[in-house]
Amino acid sequence: MSNFVDYVRINCKAGHGGGGSAHLKREKYMPKGGPDGGDGGRGGHVIMKGNANQWTLLPLRYTRHVHAQRGVNGAKSQLTGAFGEDEYIEVPIGTIAKNEEGEILGEIMEDGQEIIILKGGKGGKGNEFFKTSTNQTPRYAQPGEAGEEAMVVFELKILADVGLVGFPNAGKSTLLASISAAKPKIADYAFTTLTPNLGIVEYRNYQSFVMADIPGIIEGASQGKGLGHRFLRHIERNSILLFMIPSDSENHFEEFKILERELLAYNPEMMDKEFIISISKADLLDDELKKLISVEFPENRKPIFFSGVSQEGLMALKDVIWEKLHG
Template identity: 60%
Template sequence: MASSNFIDYVKINARSGAGGPGALHFRREKHVEKGGPDGGDGGRGGHVILKGSSQLWTLLHLKYTKHIKAFDGKGGEGGRRSGSIGKDIILEVPLGTIAKNSETGDQLFEITEEGQEVILLRGGRGGMGNDHFKSATNQTPQHAQPGEPGLEEWIILELKVLADVGLVGFPNAGKSTLLSAVSAARPEIADYPFTTLVPNLGVVSYRDYKSFVMADIPGIIEGASQGKGLGLRFLRHIERNSILLFMVPADSEDIKAEYETLIQELKTYNPALLDKNRILAISKIDVLSDSERSILQSQLPDTIPSTFISAITQEGIERLKDMIWEQINSTFPVS
C-alpha cells in the first residue's frame, strides 16, 4: 500500500561532533633544551547538514534512522599541527522538507532548491593549543583549551509535496478518481471518506507532448486548520502547489457553501494560500440531468473559474486541462 512507502514525517536525534582539544606541547629539538610552546589547535567537530535532492520524493530513507551523529574533531599536536576536522554528516532530503525543533515546534528552515545545503547542527569548535597563550610574562603556558562539545537535539522533518496542481476538497469529492483518469497514478479509490491517507502524485499529459504534475491531497474536513481529522498533516502539502484545483461533487447539498468552507480552512491555516491561482471543478456531473446542470450553474461562485467534469465519462476533462495549463502559465493569480 502507498502509505508504507510515502513517509512525510520523521523525528530524528541529531548530534554534531565535538571539537578536538588543543595540544599542550613544547618544542623539543636537538640543541634546544627549553623550546617554547608549540601546541596546535584541535579540529572542529563535524556538522549535521541537510541537502536538497530533486531525486527524492519521500522521507522513507530516514524512517528507521533515528540517531544521526557526526564525527568528532581530532586533537592538536606539537609543532603547531592542527587536528583534523570531524567528518560532516550530510542527509539528503526531498525539496520541500521543513526542519522543526521538536520541543517548541518552531520552524528552523526549509529546503527548497536542488543542492541547497543548510547546517542543522554545528560541530563544536576545536580548542586552542598552548601556543596561543604565551606572553612576555608567561613563556611556558601550561594550558590548552578543550574542544567545545557537540550539540544534540531531537529534530522533526516534515515534507511538503511539490506539484503544479494540488487537488483540494472534502473526503470523497472524486479527487483520486480524477487523478487516476488523467494520469498513470493508481491511488486507492472507494466510496468512503479518507480513502486517501497520503498524497498521490501523477504526471498529466497535455497537448504537444507537454505535461504537468498533479497531487491528490487527502481530503480536508471542517476544522482541519485546527488539527481536526488528519488536519495539519494534509494542509502543509498544499503550500507547495502552484495551482489549487478545488473539487466539489455535483451531488453536494450546497456547492457554494462547501467551497467557502474549504477557502476558510486554507485561510485560517495560511492566508498566503489564497494568493495562489484557483479553479473550481464540479465533479461527478454524470449523475445530473441537463435541467439540474442549468440550475447548478447559477449557484456557482462567480469569483473563480469553474467547469463541470466527470472522470467516469471523461466529460469536461480536456477543458479542465486547458484551464489548468493556462493558469500554470499565467502571470497573475486569481483574485
C-alpha cells in the same frame, strides 16, 4: 504499512571540537624550544541535503540518533587536528527541519542543496596561540567547544503545481488516475486516500505539470479533525488549488465555502494562491442541471464541469490549469 512517511523525529548531535595541544618543543639541541602545540579540529556538522530521487521520509523512519564525528586534537609542531566528519541526512525536496520549539532550522527547495542544521564545536587553540612577550612558555591549551545537539523534527510538504482540494469522495483520485499515470486507490467510501499521491499530467506539445491528490478535508480539519494538519501542510506548497465539489452535493457553493474556511483557518495565506473551482462527476448532469449549479456561484467564480469517468471536460480543465500556471 504505508511507504509514504512525511514526519520523523531524530536526536541529532554535532561533533565536539578537538582540544588544542599544550606541547612544548623538546629536541636534542633545543631543550627549551617553547610552545608548539597546534589547534584542535572543528567537530563535524549535521547537514540536511536535498535528494530529488526521494519522495518520502521513509528511509529515516527508524533512524533515532545521528551523531557527527568529534574533531581531532591538535598535535606538536603546530599541527592542527583534522575536522570531524560531517553527518549528512538526505531528504526529499520540500522538507523542513525544525527544533522542538517549532523554530525552522532549514528548508530544502532543490536537489543537492545543503543546509547545516547543527554546527560542530570549534577546535580549541593550542598553547602556541597564547605565547606573548611576557608569557613565552604557556603550558595550557583550550579544550574544544561542544557541538550543538537537538531533537530535530523533519516534515515533508509535497511540492506540486496543482493541489486537489475537496471533501472525501469528491472524485480527486479518479481525476488523477484519468489524466496521469498515477494509480491511487479508488473506492466509494470516505478517506480512501490516506497519503498524498503525485501524478505527472501530460499537456499539449509534450509539456506537463504535477498534480497532487491530497487526503480529503472534513469540516474542522484546521482544528486537527479527521486527517487535519497531516494533510493541510501538503497544500501549502502547491502553486494552484483545484477545488473539487461533486455534482451530487446538496449545496455546491456552501461546500466550497466550507473548504475555503478550513484553509483560511489553517493558514490565511492559502487563499492568496490562484484557485479554480470545479464540479466533478459531471457525467451525472444534463445541461439544465449544470446551469442550475452555475447560478449558485458568483459571476467571478463560475465552476468548470468535468468527469474523470467519461473524460468530459478534461482538456478544458487542463487548459485552464495551464493558463493559471503560466499566465
